[in-house]
Amino acid sequence: MLRVGVIGVGNMGYHHARVYSELAREGKVKLVGVADANFERAREVAKQFNTKPFADYRELAKEELDAVSIAVPTSLHKQVALEFIENGVSVLVEKPIAESIENAQEIIKAAEENKVTLMVGHIERFNPSVLKLKESIQEGLLGEVVSISAKRVGPMAIRIRDVGIIIDLGVHDIDVISFLFDDRVRKVYARAGSVKHPAGVEDHALIMLGFSNGKSGIVETNWLTPHKTRTLTAVGTEGIAYLDYIKQRLVIYNDEWEREAKVNRREPLRNEIEHFIDCVTNDNTPLIPGEDGLHTLKVAIKALESAKKDEIVEVD
The missing domain is CATH 3.40.50.720 (NAD(P)-binding Rossmann-like Domain)
Known part of the structure; x- marks a missing residue:
């Protein structure tokens, strides 16, 4: 055991x-x-x-x-x-x-x-609605996905004092968008600022992610909104998908129909920990190895650099 x-x-x-x-x-x-x-x-x-x-x-x-x-x-x-x-x-x-x-x-x-x-x-990788969207993309239900945008906003998190919102919250959607595209971020452009956070770190940000083949991602995040919102939209050549992380709900539209995916709702953290235990027990490579965490961190740090310089920054 x-x-x-x-x-x-x-x-x-x-x-x-x-x-x-x-x-x-x-x-x-x-x-x-x-x-x-x-x-x-x-x-x-x-x-x-x-x-x-x-x-x-x-x-x-x-x-x-x-x-x-x-x-x-x-x-x-x-x-x-x-x-x-x-x-x-x-x-x-x-x-x-x-x-x-x-x-x-x-x-x-x-x-x-x-x-x-x-x-x-990166717990959202184990959110059943995200995994269902990944499956839907692989099945071609959206055609070729060209852009993905995410909104992760809510009240101030006073407990977070050592990093700003990009590294604390923005990394969730940077990771998920990279996962859905099955690609690394190539370029990043961000705007950010601090309005209320007592430590003076950024508490709101808008991040644009550039991938290969002209694909793009956008992450909107803040600690200013009085209610919590966690959503993502994926736009493809044949349809569009709307995902709600909290409700674990996924709806896909195309020219002919609207369809809600059957999502087997389950606690993402339990999925994550069970996967970790399986990897340790059976010496398997985890879904999110250190290299994935490093890439997401690099993008977040480059986003901070971009916001400071007000220019597009390349990601190594």
Whole structure:
């Protein structure tokens, strides 16, 4: 049975612990412990999920572990990930993989050298509606897809202080659009600004992504909208698709009909963690390896550069 742990049990880490706990009750994993710098929080979560609390992730690293989820602030991803990777523990690190390209590359290199599984938690790849849209595109229901636009907006997230909205939220749709096109971003142009965020990081952005063969993507994201919206539109030569991430709903139109896809709704995080466990257990390559996380981070950083310079920037 796979022995797992969670480092960082704030909003997202709590749900990682919850899913592992559910899987533990099903006899699929053993939740060894949870760690958080706020020990009261760690104790509260550990008590709820019948596991052991740690104030220091290094103490959890001394336990017998096969895999961990890392859900600490982005600026701490490298130091925490390396602690476990260098001890032969596989890692699911929440998106983005790191706050800098250099740190992301160090994480990837360490995972390769220590022969452990590294997966990046771009959760929307495991959203059933996204997977259904990918399937529909591959079946040719939209013809050739030429543009994809996404809107990810909502209220201010005060808990996010170490990065702005492009790296925190924009990466979701940068990754999904790249996944749907099955291509890397070649060029990026962005406009961004800070209106309300107390740390002065950008809290609204519009990002245009250039792919090969004239295909394009647009990501609109902000922390200014009073209600949460998570949608995506894919335009093809033979039809158009409207996707709602939250409702897990996909509707496709063409000249003759309107059709709602049958989406087998399921919690994306559970799908993600089950996939991670399968990869660790069977030594499979994860759907989102470190290289995918690195590319998405590169695009986000180039978007920040573009917004600063007010010009189109090439992506390596």
